[in-house]
Amino acid sequence: xxxxxxxxxxxxxxxxxxxxxxxxxxxxxxxxxxxxxxxxxxxxxxxxxxxxxxxxxxxxxxxxxxxxxxxxxxxxxxxxxxxxxxxxxxxxxxxxxxxxxxxxxxxxxxxxxxxxxxxxxxxxxxxxxxxxxxxxxxxxxxxxxxxxxxxxxxxxxxxxxxxxxxxxxxxxxxxxxxxxxxxxxxxxxxxxxxxxxxxxxxxxxxxxxxxxxxxxxxxxxxxxxxxxxxxxxxxxxxxxxxxxxxxxxxxxxxxxxxxxxxxxxxxxxxxxxxxxxxxxxxxxxxxxxxxxxxxxxxxxxxxxxxxxxxxxxxxxxxxxxxxxxxxxxxxxxxxxxxxxxxx
Numbered sequence: 236x237x238x239x240x241x242x243x244x245x246x247x248x249x250x251x252x253x254x255x256x257x258x259x260x261x262x263x264x265x266x267x268x269x270x271x272x273x274x275x276x277x278x279x280x281x282x283x284x285x286x287x288x289x290x291x292x293x294x295x296x297x298x299x300x301x302x303x304x305x306x307x308x309x310x311x312x313x314x315x316x317x318x319x320x321x322x323x324x325x326x327x328x329x330x331x332x333x334x335x336x337x338x339x340x341x342x343x344x345x346x347x348x349x350x351x352x353x354x355x356x357x358x359x360x361x362x363x364x365x366x367x368x369x370x371x372x373x374x375x376x377x378x379x380x381x382x383x384x385x386x387x388x389x390x391x392x393x394x395x396x397x398x399x400x401x402x403x404x405x406x407x408x409x410x411x412x413x414x415x416x417x418x419x420x421x422x423x424x425x426x427x428x429x430x431x432x433x434x435x436x437x438x439x440x441x442x443x444x445x446x447x448x449x450x451x452x453x454x455x456x457x458x459x460x461x462x463x464x465x466x467x468x469x470x471x472x473x474x475x476x477x478x479x480x481x482x483x484x485x486x487x488x489x490x491x492x493x494x495x496x497x498x499x500x501x502x503x504x505x506x507x508x509x510x511x512x513x514x515x516x517x518x519x520x521x522x523x524x525x526x527x528x529x530x531x532x533x534x535x536x537x538x539x540x541x542x543x544x545x546x547x548x549x550x551x552x553x554x555x556x557x558x559x560x561x562x563x564x565x566x567x568x569x570x571x572x573x574x575x576x577x578x
Contacts, residue, residue, distance in 0.1 A: 236292070236293050236294045237293055237294065238293060238294045238295060238296065238365065239264070239268075239275065239289060239293040239294070239295050240268050240295065240365035240368075240369070241363055241365050242293075243402070244261060244265060244409075247261045247264060247265070248261045250292065250293075254285070254288055254292070256285060260281065260285065262411055263278065263280055263281060264278060264281070265409070265411055265412055266411065266412060268365070268368070268372075268412070269368070269372065269406075269409075269412030269413045270372065270376075271369070271372030271373055271375060271376040272295075273295075274295055275289050275290050275295050294318075296318040297316065297317050297318045297369070298315040298316055298317045298318075298366070298369055298370075298373060299315070299316050300313055300314070300315060300373055300377060301314045301315065301316040301322060302314035303377070309329050310326060310327065310328050310329070311326070311327040311374075311378070312324055312325075312326050312327075313325045313326070313327065313370075313373070313374055313377070315369075315370060315373060317366060321342045321359055321360065322342070323339035323341075323342055323362065323370070323389065323390050323391075324339060324389060324390060325337060325338050325339060325370045325373075325374060325389060326389065327374050327378060327382070330384075332384075333381070333382075333383040333384055334378075334380055334381060334382045334383060334384070335382065335383075335384035335385070335386060336370070336371060336374055336382045336384070336385050336386070337386045337387075337388050337389050338367055338370045338371065338385060338386070338387060338389050339362065339367075339370065339389035339390035339391050340361070340362055340367060340387055340389065340390070340391040340392070340393045340396050340399075340400055340403075341358055341359075341360070341361050341362055341390060341391025341392065341395065341396055342358070342359040342360050342361075342362065342390070342391070343356055343357055343358040343359045343360075343390065343391070344357070344358055344390060344391050344392055345357055345358035345392070345395065346392050346395070346425050346459070346460065346461055347459075347460045347461075348425060348446070348448075348458065348459050348460075348461075349457070349458050349459070349527060349529070350448070350458065350490055350492060350521060350524065350527055350529050351524070351527075352524045352526070352527075353389075353390040353391065355524075355526055358391070358395075361391075361395075361396040361399055362391070362396065362399065363399055364399045364400075364402035364403040364406055365406075367387075367399070367400070367403040368403055368406055368407060371385065371407065371413070383415070383419055384419045384420075384421075385407065385415065385419065385420045385421075386420070386421045386422075386423065386444075387400065387420070387421065387422045387423060388421070388423040388444070392424065392425055392427070393422050393423065393424055394422075394424045394427040394430035394431075394434070395427065397430050397433070397434075400422070401437060401438070404417070404420065404422075404438055404441060407420070408420075416440075417438060417440035417441045418440050418441075418442070420441050420442065421441070421442040421443075421444050421486070422434070422438075422441055422442070422443060422444065423444040423445070423446060423488065424443075424444070424445060424446065425445075425446040425459060425461045426445060426446065426447075426459075426461050426462070426465050426470045427461070427465065428465040428469050428470055428473045431443070431470075431473040431474065431477055432473060432476065432477070434477075435476075435477045435480050435481050436480075439480070439481040439483070440481075440483075442483065442486065443474075443477060443483070443485050443486070444485070444486040444487075444488055444517070445470070445474060445485060445486070445487050445488065446459070446488045447470075447487040447488060447489055448488065448489055448490050448492075448496060449462070449467070449489075449496050449501075450496065450501045450502070450504035450505035450508060451467065451504055452466050452467045452468070454495070454496055454501065455467050457495070458492070458495065458496070467508075471508060471509075471512075474487075474512070474514070475512055478512065478513035478514065479513075482513075483513075484513045484514050484515055485512070485513065485514045485515075486514070486515050486516075486517055487509065487514055487515070487516045487517065488517050488519060489505070489516055489517065489518050489519065490519045490520075490521050491518060491519065491520050491521060491531065491532035491536060491537050491540060492521050492529050492530070492531070492532065493521075493529070493530040493531060493532045493533075493536075494530075495529070497532040497536055497540060499543065501540075502539075502540050502543040502544060503543070503547075505544065505549070506543065506544050506547035506548070506549050509549045510547065510548055510549060511548075514549070514550070515550045515551070515552070516541075516544055516549055516550065516551040516552075517551075517552060517553075517554050518537050518540060518541055518551055518552065518553045518554065519553075519554045520532055520533060520534060520536075520537045520553070534553070537553045538553070541553055
């Protein structure tokens with residue numbers, strides 16, 4: 236049986252019509268989905284007879300929270316297990332401007348970035364839109380706190396799962412449910428160029444972040460296999476076009492790796508590439524991933540790199556490091572099968 240949450244709103248309306256139910260019942264069901272209901276029985280404003288009929292026609296399972304780890308800085312990392320046994324991680328973070336959730340879009344990742352734990356073992360499958368939404372609702376129910384910002388920066392490449400990501404964005408923004416502002420959502424991609432143009436047309440209000448991590452083509456190819464398919468010139472041209480079309484700045488994520496991309500030469504090349512663009516650079520001292528053998532440039536070098544960019548007209552900041560003590564920082568999330576619950 237197909238999960239009731241996996242249907243689009245129109246498909247649920249059609250199902251209810253076939254069952255002789257009025258269309259407004261779908262709105263009630265959608266509200267329960269967005270509240271994070273764990274079963275059809277929780278939908279107490281539906282007639283008992285309808286709940287029983289829905290259980291005969293569809294499933295409503297998971298995900299379960301398999302583990303929670305809490306960092307010394309208050310960050311929480313969630314391991315969520317779906318009914319097929321696959322797991323992903325999501326990270327809840329507190330900021331002065333509100334609470335933020337980093338969600339995953341795939342089980343594993345096929346992009347092969349050399350510094351990232353998420354790609355170790357490759358991609359298993361895409362997440363469905365409702366599974367992404369359930370990451371949000373599960374964490375909301377567990378924390379009992381509002382989450383007013385979402386970043387699609389967890390496990391997976393969002394633009395490699397564009398259809399389901401698009402549906403998730405529409406669902407979480409739907410005013411009948413959560414109604415999250417699109418301006419409070421950021422989608423990060425390693426640079427699938429054709430999808431950048433589509434994204435700008437489909438979701439001009441959603442923030443775009445580019446995992447750049449290099450200042451020239453050779454440097455980028457050494458770190459990110461995607462660069463062989465879409466070179467850095469094509470990527471930056473797409474980003475310029477995106478900024479011009481949407482009027483919104485592009486964030487470039489740049490992980491600083493000792494001896495790879497952190498030299499003054501790299502800073503100079505990056506400043507030259509981005510000068511005059513509506514953008515911002517988010518510098519990230521590499522968070523340790525044992526399997527990669529790579530080392531972080533450290534905070535001091537990050538400050539020097541930032542200062543150089545700023546002095547040459549490119550806005551830059553250093554990302555606040557949250558959750559590193561529980562492997563919840565940027566680049567550390569991975570598909571996992573741990574069952575230990577830590578709070």
